[in-house]
Amino acid sequence: MDFETWWLVFVPILFALGWVAARVDFRQMMSETRTLPDSYFKGLNFLLNEEPDRAIDAFVEVAKLDPETTELHFALGSLFRRRGEMERAIRVHQSLLSRADLPVADRENAQFQIAQDFLKAGMLDRAEAAFEAVRETRFAIPAMRALIRIYESEHDWPRAIEAVRRLRALVDEPVPQLVHYQCEQAEGALQGKQPDFERAAKALDEADNAIRKLGTGQGMYASQARxxxxxxxxxxxxGQNEQERAYLVSILSSAPEYVGLYATELLDSYRKLGRGEEGVAMLRSHYQQHPSLDIFNVLFRVLREQEGHLQAWAFARDALRAHPSLLGLDKMLEVELQDQGQSKEGAEGAEAVGVDQIIAGADLSLLRSLIHRHTQRLDRYSCSSCGFEARHFYWQCPGCNSWETYAPRRLEELK
Structure with a gap:
């Protein structure tokens, strides 16, 4: 198409229109700027100067002067919550909810924010009601996750299980702790003078179903062991001794690292069936492939009881050479001193001579006291999530409430 020179007439016209539009936008921006309170600019200045406390005070003043600043209210509420000022956060969000003209989307957001305020403040009953109020909104998924945490903290396992099912209806994601909820229900059924075996069995069947849905992974081994x-x-x-033995033996193959937690029960089950030596042999074989301080302690104690000092100390020497452990030596000396104290009034026989031959002239009490002082801090389980240390093994960390964060090994074994 040929270019027509008369089109050039439109060039200055378009330029003039652009200039006019720019001037109009600039004037509008300046007009809006002049309507902003001085506290707004003071708050920005405090933020730039890294003075968050004074900035918050300035923005609070803006919110008081202009109640229509919805986004500023949300920002202030979040700031107060992060700083732990829960009363102020709750008041900010309550002021939003009290407005009759608040849009639906902002009302839902305010309801969800105040639910988080209640949760962080430890007001669980009010937090639960607030999260339930947004179950049918765009905040349904985070609300269900929060409700699960609330039911966990209250040990309300039936409602926690139901909340997990509702969450799975919203999003297809695995919930590993569901297995432990069922296990907690089973443990509850077994407590008291009249255990409910039927309810416990049903809960454990549900736990097995949950494990199958999880698939493979390290978490699956812990769940199977429990x-x-x-x-x-x-x-x-x-009183079903053979079934008890079979269940405990299954842990050797399904979750070998967790055998130490059940080593005593495993040997007792073999003894009830008159197969104590078979149980010891099996546990010693497992120890060779999966050494564990718990298994070492159980084996040393039972070998000393059944076969005497020489066999027990021979096992201990070989085990500690292969896997040096101050904790193992400490526990071994503890058993030895206990048995010596019990047999002190008895006749001095071959057994006593056996110990003298192993460590002639040694003061076991002094040796143990020196070692024990250094091993106390190592004789603990540690949470991999928050670092909380405990003398007992927990499936759920008492510190951060995370599940399966305790390795079935003490601190010394993890180093």
């Missing part, structure tokens, strides 16, 4: 241990406990309480 379920098998609880099934063994049910069998023991019902």
């Amino acid at each position: 379920v098998a241990g609880l099934r063994a406990r049910v069998a023991r309480m019902q």
Whole structure:
């Protein structure tokens, strides 16, 4: 198409229109700027100067002068919550909810924000009601996750399980702690003077179903160990010794690292069936492949009881050479001193001579006291999430409430 020179007439016209539009936008921006309170600019200045406390005070003043600043209210509420000023955060969000002209989307957001305020403030009943109020909104998924945490902290396992099911209806994601909710229900059924074995068995069946849905992974091994241990406990309480043994033996293959937690029960189950030596041999074989301080302690104690000092100390020497452990030596000396104290009034026989031959002239009490002072801090389990240390193994960390964060090994074994 040929270019027409008369089109050039439009060039200055377009330029003039652009200039006019720019001037109009600039004047509008200046007009809006002049309407902003001075406190707004003071707050920005304080933020730039890294003075957050004074900035917050300035923005609070802006919110008082102009109640229509919805976004500023949300920002202030979040700031107060992060700083731990829960009363101020709650007041900010309550002021939003009290407005009749608040849009639906902002009302839902305010309801969700105040629910988080209540949760962080420890007002669980009010937090639960607030999260329930947004179940049918765009905040449904985070609200369900928060409700699960609330039911966990209250140990309300049936409602926690129901909340997990509602969450799974909203989003397809695994919830590993569901297995432990079922296990907690089973443990609750076994407590008291009249255990409810039927309810415990049903809960453990549900736990097995949850494990199958999780698939493979390290968490699956921990869950399998706990379920098998609880099934063994049910069998023991019902006097079903062979079933108890079978459940405990299954842990050796399904969750070998967790065998140490059940080593004593495993040997006791073999003894009840008159197969104590077989149980010791099996546990010694497992120790060779999966050494554990718990298994070492159990084996040393039972070998000393059944086969005497020489066999027990021979096992201990070989084990500690392969896997040096101050904790292992400490526990070994503790057993030795206990047995010496019990047999002190008895006749001095071959057994006493055996110990003297192993460590002639040694003061076991002094040796143990020196070692024990250094091993106390190592004789603990540690949470991999928050670092909380405990003398006992927990499936749920008492510090951060995370599940399966305790390795079935003490601190010395993890180094």
